Amino acid sequence: MTIKEVCEKYNLKPDTLRYYERVGVIPEVTRTGGGIRDYQEEDIKWVEIAVCMRDAGVPIEMLIEYVKLFKQGDETFEARANLLKEARARIVEARKKYDTALERLDYKISRYELAMKTGVLTWE
Amino acid sequence: MTIKEVCEKYNLKPDTLRYYERVGVIPEVTRTGGGIRDYQEEDIKWVEIAVCMRDAGVPIEMLIEYVKLFKQGDETFEARANLLKEARARIVEARKKYDTALERLDYKISRYELAMKTGVLTWE
DNA sequence: ACTTGACTTGGAGTTTACTCTAAGGTGTAT
């Protein structure tokens, strides 16, 4: 799979994928004889993880750390698990804040709906 | 309430609050005769909204737009409601991605827990 | 009155995560 195809699949720009590889968010991608990236299933799995985690706000640095540990082999199972647990905790925290904001927005929107009928905006 | 006190309350830096005011994320804050910020209840409400929305990833630009509309008065109820609805939709979308990431993390973590017992890491 | 610490402004600097540019190589269809 070419870089373009992978980008289309995950809605990324080629520059982003090259950047991910360069800084180590994903391991080195398989290449053709001529040096052109040819993403294998394994490579695509890594892209998928990266995209999924980035979409949940996991910082680049954390993903780089994970790939680093992965490359060090089986000695790092625990370290990797801990890293994932930390990422998990962060996402749970962020999600709580999203819920708070949603509640607040729902209340405000309902007040505006009312105000659009009565002409008067009131709180609480 | 001084800028420092408000910052302590919401875990912000004074520079952040001044920045919010400067770019219009919150309206102008009440000042003492000497020109020093003295946050009133009303001012603090705005800070609270800003923090809450920022924590949910609502961009600065959107908050600025909201304050702009607010300043224009009662003609903008609908526009404000629409803005809030858009913010809401974005947060809902982002939250979905957080849920996906959490599922994925839970699966991975469980696999690592297993691997730490068996010594072998396997997927699916 | 004077020290001390917190406040003010305008503007420059930083961080994170891309995103673009220039100069050149690859590969496939005519």
Add this chain to the structure above:
DNA sequence: ATACACCTTAGAGTAAACTCCAAGTCAAGT
């Protein structure tokens, strides 16, 4: 073999959201 689109790298540039700095002002305590 010659376009042509697409690929490569190194390195520079950008956007968003702060964050810091310098130079000066304000206010509370002694």
